[in-house]
Amino acid sequence: MRQAGRYLPEYQEVRRKAGGFLEMCRDPELAAEVTLQPVRRFGVDAAIIFSDILLPLQAMGMPLVFEEGRGPVLPGPLRDERRISKLKVAEPSVDLGYVGEALRLVRARLDPQVALLGFCGAPFTLACYAIEGGTSRTQVHVRRMMYHQPELFAVLMDKLADVVISHLRFQAESGADALVVFDTWAGQLARDDWRRFAAPALQRVFDETAGLRPRLLFTLDGGHVLDEQVALGPEGLAVDWRVDLPACLDRHGGRVAVQGNLDPAVLLAPPEEVARRTAALLAAVGGRPGHVLALGHGVMKETDPEAVAAFVETAREGAGASSAQPPGRRTTGARHDG
């Protein structure tokens, strides 16, 4: 989950200078700088590149606007065959070159012991934004296309998968040590719909990036499709805070790393309470192998940096106490909407 963000005064300063969120994402120097900020401040053992899951849609020819307090808006939503056929299959090394440049800058400045993560939105999540034209709780247009024009929906998903695959490859070539696939919206689907409409493109993504780098899959609200996510073949499964972590590790820990899952809203508590909760989570996990401690979602903008520090420090003490894990590479934390 995104570590950098508006809760950090040093981030706010860069953002003011940049003039906007997208400007910051598209400027490799600024993106590299804010990527490194949480590593400097907290000493986390992995950094996640500062970027946004919607940039590939922009690279595919969709106008994209971020308005303060309104979230992303894509003024030309894709709801018919004509628009979908005009969608360009972007070439990330050209159209998203600034992401590669930011990764190279960060990798060069980062302690070699600290992992650098790249990421991409999952095809279903990108389809949701592309079809709805922004954030939608009800996903009415997505469902209409799924159920009334399943072939057209599949064409769109395939184009999106092409770009997701090449963007993940490009990030690996540019210095990412591991890759995260974020599926923000597929968790809204019942299991059968997930299998039919979200899984095929996601399977292509994991098949066609196999062996490249360790890949983590995170599906928000995806507790009902954990077995199915593991079956896609990721090296890691990231789960949200409502998933029973010890049970998940017992079931899947032999096959994948399991990343999770303190509720990021717990970081609104006083630092000593954050420390207590983090320690309790580690105690519940009880040193089960394959656990990667992280937040179940991005850091909220209202969070006190002291609370993040309490989380990281407690995690580090816990990792030191736990024998099964090396002390490094245990805490990460990124999300696309900062």
Next chain:
Amino acid sequence: MRQAGRYLPEYQEVRRKAGGFLEMCRDPELAAEVTLQPVRRFGVDAAIIFSDILLPLQAMGMPLVFEEGRGPVLPGPLRDERRISKLKVAEPSVDLGYVGEALRLVRARLDPQVALLGFCGAPFTLACYAIEGGTSRTQVHVRRMMYHQPELFAVLMDKLADVVISHLRFQAESGADALVVFDTWAGQLARDDWRRFAAPALQRVFDETAGLRPRLLFTLDGGHVLDEQVALGPEGLAVDWRVDLPACLDRHGGRVAVQGNLDPAVLLAPPEEVARRTAALLAAVGGRPGHVLALGHGVMKETDPEAVAAFVETAREGAGASSAQPPGRRTTGARHDG
């Protein structure tokens, strides 16, 4: 889940005459009329009173406004001790008398074979609206109060539970055959937080309405606290479309009725697809006793009434084919935001 709503032209007509959503809720004749509309049109075997979960907050002295396309707004959010201490413990028979009157009108006009459901928001969900002042995805103010002023939060929850309990009693006295408790927001909490912050007031609600009428509990996104919800003692557990229904029935069906769970967004599909999905759901349940077929949430305003008809007809055929269940009282469907 709410059956009446903007997807029905006859509802739109009443709403135009009423001038607004709240006006319709507060006029017993109009509320009764729209409650009866889906029974007339579809022949469902239960009706749910047309009302809103936020009306008890208004009765407790909080200003409440519904703006088209914006959802509910409570302009005086409760974030300090002074405001919470001024909150009035409403007397539903006086302050929500119009709900009782609407129930009496519906009960008098409804076929005695058709069940009439009353409902109330759960204390945690009401607290979310009261503290945030409206719908919030992040619940920042709620979390701050929970974690920084847990005693104050408990005082608020207790006042809300008082009103929830008396409102459920009042609805039973006014003709409701069964009562639904809707918890829209508690499913966002990790299990430990749910136990500590949502469960105590909810336990009071179920303890203090025991034996009154069959009570159903629905927690949106609550798949991670099913055991805990059953332990509170409701007669029925309503689950959303992401819960594995056969597994849930196998685990809990001997203790509670399980209501669920077609995804309401599936009703955006062509009617023949809706029929196919409904039949598939019933086949998966395989006549397990204790199942009540319903939608996993309210009917979306973009839904074609023909799709609802396909759902109800398929359900009725399924109920006729299934030996374990009486043919009536199997399909319901209400939610608070129409």
